[in-house]
Amino acid sequence: MTTAAARATLSTALVATVIFLTAIAPLATDMYVPAFPRVAGDLSATATQVQLTLTTFFVGMALGQLIGGPVSDQRGRRRPLLLAIGLMSVASVVCALTPSIGLMMAARFVQGFSGGWAMVIGRAVIVDLATGAKLVRVLNLVAGVGGVAPIVGPLLGAAILQVSGWRMSFWAVAALGVVMAVAVLVAVPESLPPGRRHDGGLRAFAYAGRQLLGxxxxxxxxxxxxxxxxxxxxxxxxxxxxxxxxxxxxxxxxxxxxxxxxxxxxxxxxxxxxxxxxxxxxxxxxxxxxxxxxxxxxxxxxxxxxxxxxxxxxxxxxxxxxxxxxxxxxxxxxxxxxxxxxxxxxxxxxxxxxxxxxxxxxxxxxxxxxxxxxxxxxxxxxxxxxxxxxxxxxxxxxx
CATH class of the missing domain: 1.20.1250.20 (MFS general substrate transporter like domains)
Structure with a gap:
């Protein structure tokens, strides 16, 4: 076990950072939902095409969590988490600059994929460091405080529309990604020491999946x-x-x-x-x-x-x-x-x-x-x- 991993504890700052990570999905979605009509007009898209940007985001979220968890079991938590946050910020910038609805769909998929990757690693860090009633308590706290994001998201998105265009919502998500990366660097230590990691590869993932589903x-x-x-x-x-x-x-x-x-x-x-x-x-x-x-x-x-x-x-x-x-x-x-x-x-x-x-x-x-x-x-x-x-x-x- 590395020294850093041995000192890893479930600090208040760490829990706050994980709560911040859980806000990725509702903020990246709810902030721009009020702007759907403007998005359709600016990108010459139909309402159905704009709604499909939600579908691609959700598909990305699902796949990101499915892949990000096993990768972090192999590589550790901290570096994959930082990589995911960086990718999410880049995808948000692409959404802000997109000239077409097709590119928007692709960027939203990447945004969802990297956001799901970050969320599942944040949850895994909690599971690494807490058990029993403490685990239940902390996960409920994360869900409870993180539940503020669906309230704030639409209101923040509507406020942004009052003073700027819909693209500013994605610039805001990109900026939040930078803040998240800094928070992870400061507050989230490596919680999975090398001795507890699993060998990677599809075979290992399939083996773990069979164990879980069994x-x-x-x-x-x-x-x-x-x-x-x-x-x-x-x-x-x-x-x-x-x-x-x-x-x-x-x-x-x-x-x-x-x-x-x-x-x-x-x-x-x-x-x-x-x-x-x-x-x-x-x-x-x-x-x-x-x-x-x-x-x-x-x-x-x-x-x-x-x-x-x-x-x-x-x-x-x-x-x-x-x-x-x-x-x-x-x-x-x-x-x-x-x-x-x-x-x-x-x-x-x-x-x-x-x-x-x-x-x-x-x-x-x-x-x-x-x-x-x-x-x-x-x-x-x-x-x-x-x-x-x-x-x-x-x-x-x-x-």
């Missing part, structure tokens, strides 16, 4: 997080249509409600962090799943029989989002605890499954058009139910 409880927690993420993105993809097109909510009121729901998820994650070590983590997850299932069923009933009244949609969305604060970080912590010998690969598979679920569910939720909430409600209900199956059946403790 662990029934780990697979159960994969289903828990993937299904919960699917339910969450059914809301993200269609809530604007439900609240604005169907119920006449103004864009400002919708933004306020979106922020309130994100705040609900943040508060729930912080409460879960306080409960770590006091209340069984599985019980906290199950509480969130029951709440999410109730929200999905109520939303489905309202969509089928009552025309999706505004008060019901607002309540169901708040409950659904808050429930995710009890589910995602806790299930991720328990999944990591199942595979301590492959923390990077374990985190990579978790991230891959979550972002693949997000990328698949988002377009499906909108298949019914902008004047029905039935597909979204079905996906919310199914996601919550599958998540419960993952916890109670696949991830059940040994007798």
């Amino acid at each position: 662990n029934r409880r780990y697979v159960g927690y994969l289903l828990v997080t993937g299904s919960a993420m699917g339910a969450l993105f059914a809301y993200v993809a269609t809530s604007a249509f439900v609240l604005q097109s169907m119920n006449g909510l103004s864009p400002g009121a919708y933004s306020a409600d979106f922020a309130a729901n994100a705040a609900g998820m943040t508060v729930a994650a912080l409460v879960a962090a306080r409960l770590a070590g006091r209340v069984p983590t599985r019980a906290v997850i199950l509480t969130g799943q029951v709440a999410a299932l109730a929200a999905g069923v109520a939303m489905l009933a309202g969509a089928v029989w009552f025309g999706t009244p505004l008060w019901l949609a607002l309540l169901c969305f708040l409950v659904l989002m808050s429930a995710q604060g009890l589910i995602l970080a806790n299930a991720g912590a328990l999944a990591s605890a199942e595979v301590p010998e492959h923390p990077g690969t374990g985190s990579a598979l978790l991230g891959f499954v979550q972002w693949v679920a997000a990328g698949i569910i988002a377009p499906i939720a909108g298949l019914g058009g902008e004047y029905t909430a039935v597909p979204m409600a079905l996906l919310m209900t199914a996601g919550a139910a599958l998540s419960m199956i993952g916890l109670l059946v696949l991830a059940r403790p040994e007798a």
Whole structure:
């Protein structure tokens, strides 16, 4: 073990840096979503082409996490993390300068890939340095404080549009990348000493993957997080249509409600962090799943029989989002605890499954058009139910 690795501790500065890293995805996405109409006009693109820049970003996020975790298990955490942050900043500059929607899609893929790479390594650093209740507490803290980014992102993007063009959003993300790199240099030591690293190559990755997927409880927690993420993105993809097109909510009121729901998820994650070590983590997850299932069923009933009244949609969305604060970080912590010998690969598979679920569910939720909430409600209900199956059946403790 190297001297630096031996001294590596879970400091406040390190946790703050990892929280900063988790903000990459929401900031890189939400800051420029308000500018979609301007992007389409400036780049002579259709609305569908602009929306595809989100899809390429999500695909990149999923692949970046899948590859970045195993690479960091082989090479260590610090250098691959710095490389990923640098690549993300370069891709952001390309987005800011792009003359065409095609180049924008490619740059967004690279931005997502490098951002996912950085996020999974940040999570692996936490797993390297914490175990048990402390791991659960810290991951919930990361999720809770990091949940501020989805609130700030759209507001910051809208503010930028008031004083400048949409390209400035990407310049801002590039600048944040530079700040992240400095934070990593100062606060994140190498947490994986050479003696704990695994040999690289596709064969080693396939071996680690077989070990992980052969662990029934780990697979159960994969289903828990993937299904919960699917339910969450059914809301993200269609809530604007439900609240604005169907119920006449103004864009400002919708933004306020979106922020309130994100705040609900943040508060729930912080409460879960306080409960770590006091209340069984599985019980906290199950509480969130029951709440999410109730929200999905109520939303489905309202969509089928009552025309999706505004008060019901607002309540169901708040409950659904808050429930995710009890589910995602806790299930991720328990999944990591199942595979301590492959923390990077374990985190990579978790991230891959979550972002693949997000990328698949988002377009499906909108298949019914902008004047029905039935597909979204079905996906919310199914996601919550599958998540419960993952916890109670696949991830059940040994007798």
